[in-house]
Amino acid sequence: MTIGIAGVYTTKFGELWSQGFASLMKEAIYGALEDANLEIKNLDAIYVGNMLSGNFGDQEQLGAAISGELGLNIPAIKVEAACASGGIAVHQACQAVKSGSYQTVLALGIEKMTDYAPEEVAAGLMQAASEDERIAGLTFPALYALMARAHMQKYGTTESQLALVAVKNHFHASLNCKAQYPFTLTKQDVLNSTCIADPLKLYDCSPITDGASAVILTAKNQQVKILASQVATDSTGLAGRESITEIKATKLASQKAFASANIDPQEINVAELHDCFTIAEILALEDIGFVKKGEAGPRLEKGQFKLGSKGLIVNTSGGLKAAGHPVGATGVKQVVEIVEQLRGSAGKRQVKGEAKLGLTHNIGGSGGTAVIHILTNKGKAFNKN
Numbered sequence: 001m002t003i004g005i006a007g008v009y010t011t012k013f014g015e016l017w018s019q020g021f022a023s024l025m026k027e028a029i030y031g032a033l034e035d036a037n038l039e040i041k042n043l044d045a046i047y048v049g050n051m052l053s054g055n056f057g058d059q060e061q062l063g064a065a066i067s068g069e070l071g072l073n074i075p076a077i078k079v080e081a082a083c084a085s086g087g088i089a090v091h092q093a094c095q096a097v098k099s100g101s102y103q104t105v106l107a108l109g110i111e112k113m114t115d116y117a118p119e120e121v122a123a124g125l126m127q128a129a130s131e132d133e134r135i136a137g138l139t140f141p142a143l144y145a146l147m148a149r150a151h152m153q154k155y156g157t158t159e160s161q162l163a164l165v166a167v168k169n170h171f172h173a174s175l176n177c178k179a180q181y182p183f184t185l186t187k188q189d190v191l192n193s194t195c196i197a198d199p200l201k202l203y204d205c206s207p208i209t210d211g212a213s214a215v216i217l218t219a220k221n222q223q224v225k226i227l228a229s230q231v232a233t234d235s236t237g238l239a240g241r242e243s244i245t246e247i248k249a250t251k252l253a254s255q256k257a258f259a260s261a262n263i264d265p266q267e268i269n270v271a272e273l274h275d276c277f278t279i280a281e282i283l284a285l286e287d288i289g290f291v292k293k294g295e296a297g298p299r300l301e302k303g304q305f306k307l308g309s310k311g312l313i314v315n316t317s318g319g320l321k322a323a324g325h326p327v328g329a330t331g332v333k334q335v336v337e338i339v340e341q342l343r344g345s346a347g348k349r350q351v352k353g354e355a356k357l358g359l360t361h362n363i364g365g366s367g368g369t370a371v372i373h374i375l376t377n378k379g380k381a382f383n384k385n
Helices: 021-036 062-069 085-098 118-128 131-135 140-155 159-173 187-192 248-261 278-288 296-301 319-323 330-343
Strands: 004-010 045-049 076-079 104-111 195-197 211-218 224-233 270-272 357-364 369-376
Touching (some): 004 021, 004 330, 021 104, 021 211, 045 062, 045 085, 062 076, 085 104, 085 211, 085 224, 085 330, 104 330, 118 140, 140 195, 140 278, 159 187, 159 278, 159 296, 248 278, 248 357, 270 330, 278 296, 278 319, 278 357, 330 357, 330 369
Parallel strands (some): 270 357
Antiparallel strands (some): 104 211, 224 369, 357 369
């Protein structure tokens, strides 16, 4: 069965103190409905990607709360998988349409984080890590710093190569009016920024963000379709991993997605990768199979993956690093960006030439969950698992 994308919308990302949770939710949902030329009554079900509504806002049973706010009585379900909550919401919406249970399903990703103290947010996010890591006092910058250091020792990756991820993604964000940080950085800016967890500097890290994104999926034929939607999991803690120089869940999910879509990684034209830290984008490039292990850093030094270069273009939105990372919304925003690229409606961020195939990669925690979506405007149908 074909899974089509009828409408998409993303709010501004950033420190949105003038907007509350309900305001962001409604802006995203009604924006996607307008894009799809649909009305709220046309929705059969809603899947909500969110991590922290219970911590920040004291609101669980979020699906019913949102459905009630919209004046609906349809199935509405909160989906939680840490920073992969949005990607899982899209995955669940895909499965719901594919099953034939519903014809038109909305996947919403939303998070309101900046109204709270940084230490409260850090503690909330660490609920996605292992108990041992929390007891040890680790934070996610520290966990990804461990992964970065191990990758540097094994493959020779350098701090300058890490910095180039931030430089590229901030350049892309400077073309995105909805990005949290729409400005450019130099490599020296990144290297000279405050050390957070060696070797990661301030500008190697994604920010705390508010925002919402929505995608409407349908069984009807559409210009942009989802070819594959796949999920894999692994240990939530680094100590339980086979290796900390790769994210196994990413490898497994991407392998299943490429097999399901019957395409190779080299056919992808544009990708939104989960760059919560600069090392995360390097790991993703390698684990998905866009480059061999240890090659992502040198490819970045050659100027690859940036708008204007040849081959795969990565994180045209600015990624998590510069567009922002409202954790429940990120996976949905990634799909919105790829849809806009495949429609040719990305404006200044538009990939030159004819983008036919796009990919999104959304991670929960330090790699406990990975979600891969492959999208096309080539008219192919969603085929296989």
